[in-house]
Amino acid sequence: MKGYLFLENGEKFEGELTASSNQEQFEGEVVFYTGMTGYQEVLTDPSYKNQIVVFTYPLIGNYGINEQDFESKKPHVAGVIVLECKDATNHYEAKYSLKEYLDKWNVPLLSHVDTRSVVKQIRNHGTMQGYLAQTETKGCSTIEKFPVSEVSTKTQVSYGRGNKHVVLLDFGCKKSIIESLVERDCTVTVVPYHTTYEKIKELKPDGIVLSNGPGDPKQLNPYLPTIKKTIEKYPTLAICLGHQLVALSFGADTKKLTFGHRGANQPVFDTLKNKVFITSQNHSYVVDELSLKKTSLTARFKNVNDQSIEGVAHRTLPIVSVQFHPEAHPGPSDSSWVFDDFIESLLNVRREKQYA
């Protein structure tokens, strides 16, 4: 049936709308993703909670949906917009077509849309709220949501049986972050985002990981003192939302980019290794560079395209944080060494303790 994307600024875009329920409208923040592949990971990455994703590559769905590339148990996007959706199930790993999968979870799909003109709107006016519907309605609701509470684990869960113990504070973790740690001989204990320092200490971790997650990092302001206290005690790796929380907890500031970085080819310069890596990214917010000056953090990684901060390091403590995704799902694995360096920092601290 005919349907539309209605943007907050009054623009509308026509397409073909499929949605398995008769819900009047599906709303979210409209963002765009520029990778040619990786739609399955994007749909199921909890960081995309409450967002309607425009895929800029013109053919999406070509290899279907398989069993292994899920980043969580269900899709989190509020809607999907594509030019052409391929109804493919003939890839040897495919279990569903993209349409079947979206229908199963009642995620609306607007296809046959001139995605280039939607992207131009967003690039010029910034990401904005919008909704998918058959006809114009009253518009989007203005109630502020707290998506981290919806996607974080409700209970403590353990993965792997490795000989290093990592406690992962879950703000909406992607499965492949946990897998990257388990592959490196870690036991990973995933705990809810509001876990106290005392509880974490009882778990006797070798190190801490702060995960990715949806929404504005400042929504987590009440938890910053706990985060700071925790990461000052243990070697820490923080990814995406986690990185922003490290910066905020040490007194730096974050701000929203006009349209964010969402894709699999974002070049990042590492000032320590003096190298550029191609990275996978998905974020709206960034750490404000000037605000780092008054903190004990230094800007270690920078985006080559717009010079924005892509990661920080503590001046004296083993804390490293990255705005990009070293787990690389979807995207290139150029920066997977970030996990190796983290493991090395755990082992160093362990050795120091042994010989202290």
Ligand SMILES: NC(=O)CC[C@H](N)C(=O)O
């Ligand atoms: N992938 C993430 O963790 C995203 C972080 C944050 N929600 C942002 O959009 O900037």
